[in-house]
Amino acid sequence: MSDVAISLKSVRKSFGATEIIRGVDLDIPKGQRHAIIGPNGAGKTTLFNLISGRFPVTSGTIALNGTPISGLAPHEINRRGLSRSFQITSIFPRMTVFENIRCGLLWARGYRYSFWHLLGRQKSLNEQSERLLERLNLGARRNLPAGLLSYAEQRALEVGITIAGGADVVLLDEPTAGMSHSETDYAVSLIRSVTEGKTLLMVEHDMSVIFGLADVITVLVYGEVIASDVPSRIRANKAVQEAYLGTEAA
Numbered sequence: 001m002s003d004v005a006i007s008l009k010s011v012r013k014s015f016g017a018t019e020i021i022r023g024v025d026l027d028i029p030k031g032q033r034h035a036i037i038g039p040n041g042a043g044k045t046t047l048f049n050l051i052s053g054r055f056p057v058t059s060g061t062i063a064l065n066g067t068p069i070s071g072l073a074p075h076e077i078n079r080r081g082l083s084r085s086f087q088i089t090s091i092f093p094r095m096t097v098f099e100n101i102r103c104g105l106l107w108a109r110g111y112r113y114s115f116w117h118l119l120g121r122q123k124s125l126n127e128q129s130e131r132l133l134e135r136l137n138l139g140a141r142r143n144l145p146a147g148l149l150s151y152a153e154q155r156a157l158e159v160g161i162t163i164a165g166g167a168d169v170v171l172l173d174e175p176t177a178g179m180s181h182s183e184t185d186y187a188v189s190l191i192r193s194v195t196e197g198k199t200l201l202m203v204e205h206d207m208s209v210i211f212g213l214a215d216v217i218t219v220l221v222y223g224e225v226i227a228s229d230v231p232s233r234i235r236a237n238k239a240v241q242e243a244y245l246g247t248e249a250a
């Protein structure tokens with residue numbers, strides 16, 4: 001088994017004549033929390049779309065746990081253990097918080113078990129849903145329609161559903177976008193606890209979130225990696241400061 005969760009080799013992506021990802025090499029070891037940062041339009045979301053299978057690569061290869069996944073559909077990549085959350089919330093607003101979680105678990109399991117098999121597993125499904133509810137701090141909101149949760153709680157639920165299926169590689173796209181300071185603090189501690197032991201790859205603009213969560217930071221500028229290192233060295237990196245962080249990191 002490979003110790004590398006996500007591996008990108010010479011990955012390129014063009015839209016028409018414009019090359020957006022210009023030869024990215026990146027290895028993310030299992031269990032690492034890894035952040036991708038870079039100026040607007042650097043290609044961060046495009047990179048996520050390539051890894052999760054939403055777009056095909058123009059050239060190069062992407063492997064998940066040592067197995068090539070380039071060319072697979074998003075649901076096939078998901079089945080192999082990679083789960084992704086989106087900037088937009090994708091919960092079911094009229095279903096209760098509990099039902100949303102249960103649905104997330106059911107959806108993930110549906111790939112592996114038949115309907116009859118599932119009926120026999122109702123009890124364990126309910127128990128797992130309850131445990132996840134507690135881990136997300138949403139126990140008291142259990143029976144509320146998810147649409148009535150606060151924005152931060154909805155994002156917490158979203159993160160919970162993303163990891164519900166037991167995926168060991170999790171992609172989070174701007175998990176704290178639109179949150180207040182206190183909501184962000186809550187989200188960071190939640191993400192830290194629910195991704196324990198998993199590989200996390202996130203795109204995020206909030207520097208406090210990045211420096212608070214990431215073991216390693218990769219800086220993408222115009223579709224190229226200009227640095228990939230531990231936070232302290234990224235902060236001190238002159239090229240990074242010039243290209244992106246500016247005085248923010250000083």
Ligand SMILES: Nc1ncnc2c1ncn2[C@@H]1O[C@H](COP(=O)(O)OP(=O)(O)OP(=O)(O)O)[C@@H](O)[C@H]1O
Nearest residue numbers: 015016020038039040041042043044045046047203
């Ligand atoms: N489907 C697409 N078709 C054509 N161009 C695209 C497509 N998706 C992204 N792009 C272009 O690729 C470039 C990079 O966009 P991307 O969203 O990946 O950047 P980003 O680093 O995530 O930016 P931001 O920080 O603003 O979210 C942009 O110039 C964008 O217009």
